[in-house]
Amino acid sequence: MSTKVNGVEPVEVSDPKLLFGTKPVKPSKDLIKSVVDPRIKASSKRAKSEGKSITDRLFFYLFHLILLTIYGFYSIFRSLQYVNNRIRIKFLNLAYNPSKTPQIIRDDVNKLSKLPKRLSAVLNLKPEEEEGGGFYGLLNDASELTTWTLASGISTLSIYEYEGTLKNNVEDLRAAIFKKLRDYFGPTSIPKFVVKIPHLNVQFYGLNHDDDDNYKNDVIDIEVSLLSVEDGKATIVELTKTLAELAKKKEISSKNITVDLIDGELTELVGIEPDLIILFTPTLALQGYPPWHIRLSEFYWEADNEDVTYAIFLRALQKYSTCKINVGK
Amino acid sequence: MIPNFIKESIISNPVSIWMEQHLRDLFVGSLRTGQLPNHVAFIMDGNRRYAKNNGIEVSKGHEAGSKSLVHIIDACNQLHIKHVSCYAFSIENFNRSPQEVDTLFEILVDKLNLFLDNEKDYNKLVQIRIIGNKSYIPRDTLIKLEEIERLTQKNNDLILNVNFSYTSRDEITHSISKIIDKSLNNEIITKKIDINEFQKNFYYPEDTPPVDLLIRTSGHTRLSDYLIWQVNDDQISTIEFINVYWPDFKILQFYYLLLKWSYNKSWKQTREEWSNISIFGNNTLNESGINLKDLPNPPPLVSILGKK
Structure with a gap:
């Protein structure tokens, strides 16, 4: 057995072909040195790779520093943009106010060329400590929105709230809508409304007219439909399971599965797709909104706005009135 | 107002070209050190309005749009964005005039052939996948497209998903239909069907990552039946609507959207990290809640009444 030199086994050079291959090569000084002592080659290679990685790392930090500087400038720009947006929204809220008067709302929308037939809104349950937040804030937002929608002449509204807080508190919502309609239209001519929960296939008429x-x-x-995240992807998956069960019982075949069939089923389970979705969120946050129902819907949101205000509602309708409707053309 | 000839001389000046190239490299190098999306999708809208505004034929508008796509793919490649999707042709687009449909098919095949050329080594880099309902595609076009898919299938640097003869509702229906077939063949248990299983049966192959960023040009704020399943969760996907026609969509605008995405992502991550650091310990609730018995023992309970 060969003895190690400084911990490295010496290489026995019996056939140069083993070392240099069959091609004739002119061995360099380093190569010869490395054959004599493999540590030389290894260390020089490591030094090279270390040098390379150090350069790479230096370049990485340099570029990352540039990126962080750009982030810094962008964050200043974003802060200014936020302040600008908030001021604009404040002015808009001052400029547009329905003053609890349906005539003002109707006058505002009568200037528009068209209105959506079905409207949907994404509302958020805000923290209790925020102004207009908490459960009662959400109730107020939903009922006010219902009143504006009705006063503008639209008769179908769906309200999406991620967790389904409104669905779980329908009685409170009915009372809130009733109170708001009374405030706007007067106690003698309160419009008729129905609150629907498509997921449970239940309907609640007026304040307490379920048996009337x-x-x-x-x-x-x-008609006010209440939607939540369970009406989204989960409903489509549930429908798939049901159809798979039916197929096993030979009541349906996969060849019968068409877009129209699924659309019919999901219309039954969730409702018809809305024409306009107003997101009362600072960004375009769909939050798991039923995917099948956002096929052609127009989205409207006001950057950096979190409040449910009449100005945003009206601006959404104004935007919709200018939209060109051209499916595939 | 600067006269056109001065503008052109500034743009075509070798110094300007050199500066633009180096600034671009600097920006790409910087962006690559931050977070970048894995999958970017585009709704390339506005070719016809671009043509109308510039007084050119519709086919020229589509031609300009396809050039814009090539530039964007080039930028994605430099930034190491691995998956790019583009809405090339919707099932609803079959409603257009037969002449326009034929032109669109020709341009698509022509432009995809570019990825088979040696120029810029695209033929070694880009894998083309045709995503959509192939039963609607005319046979001669389908043969050409499948040949392009076959020739590029081993490339792995950038995957270009061309949504052709595609709508999202059709994809969802396709998935339902496929799951029913699998269930009948006992390949899956009906009760175990979930969202993940559902997504596995889309036109998109399973290895496709979620769409991180969807960009729609031309100012319309709707999805037009494109990736409605994939982008409805804002925790995963960001949607950007920008008010320029697709042929006018410049790389600089794309970089800006990526910078915005990257900044928001980093900021969100930092905020999450900070929320976990608390001088009072981590007081956030996990999914299973907090078990009373897991809490450390309290100090001894002592009554003022002594041992009673």
């Missing part, structure tokens, strides 16, 4: 056939059979002025 006259109320039910009369023309309902506004």
Whole structure:
């Protein structure tokens, strides 16, 4: 057994082909040295790779420093933009105020060329400590929105709230809508409304008219559907399971599965897709909104706005009135 | 107002070209050291309005749009963004005039052929995947597209998902139909169907990462039946609507959107990290809640009444 020189086994050079291959090469000084002592080659290689990695690392830090500087400038720009947006929204809120008067709302929308047939809104349950936040803040937002929608002449509204807080507190919502309609329209001519929870397939008429056939059979002025995250992807998956079960019972075949069939089923389960979705959020945050229902819907949101205000509602309708509707053309 | 000839002389000046190139390299190098999306999708809208505004034929508008796409793919490649999707042709687009549909098919095949050329080594870098309902594509076009897919299938640097004859609703329906077939063949248990299983049966292959950023040009604020399943969760995807026609969409604007995305992502991550650091310990609730018995023992309970 060969003895190690400084911890490295010496290489036995019996056939140069083993070392240099079959091609004739002119061994360099380093190569010869490395054959004599493999540590030389190894160390020089490591030094090279270390040098390279140090250069790479230096370049990385240099470029990252530039990126952080750009981030710094962008954050200043963003802060200024935020202040500008907030001031603009404050002015808009001062300029547009319905003053609890349906006539003002109707006058505002009558200047528009068209209105959406079905409106949807994304609302958020804000923290209790915020102004207009908490559960009662959400109730107020939802009921006010219902009143504006009705006063503008739209009779279908769906409200999406991620967690389903409104769905779980329908009685409170009915009372809030009733109170708001009374404030706007007066105690003698409160419009008729129905609150629907498509997921449970239940309907609640007016404040307490669930057993009143006259109320039910009369023309309902506004339908309010309550949606949450469970009406989204989870509902489509549940539908798939049901269809798979039916297929096993040979009641349906995969060849019968068409876009129209799924659309019909999801319309039953969630509702018809809205024409306009107003997001009362600072960014375009869809928060798991039913995907099937955002096919062609127009989105409207005001950057850096978190409040449910009439100005945003009206601006959304104004934007919709200028939209060109051209499916695929 | 600067006269056009001065503008052109500034743009075509070798010094300006040199500066632009180096600034671009600097920006790309910097962006690459931060967070970047893995998957960017585009709704390339506005070719026809661009043509109308510039007084040129519609086909020239589409031609300009396809050039814009090539520039963007080039930028994605430099930035090491691995997945790019583009809405090339919707199923609804079959409603357009047969002449325009034919032109669009020709341009698409022509431009995809570019990725088979040696120029810029695209033929070794870009993998083309045709994503959509192939049963609607005319046979001669489909043969050409499948040939391009086959020739590029081993490339792995950038995957270009061309959404052709595609709508999202059709993709969802396709997934339902496929799952039903699998269920009938006992390949899956019906009760175990979940969102992940659902997504596995899309037109997109399973190895496609979630869409991090969707960009739509031309100012329309709707999705037009594109990736509606993939982008409906703002925790995963960001949607950007910008008010320029697709042929006018410049690389600098793309860099700006990436910078914005990267900044927001880093800021969000930093905020999450900070929220976990508290001088009072980590007081956030985990999914299973806090078990009373897991809390450390309190000090001894002593009554003022003595041992009673």
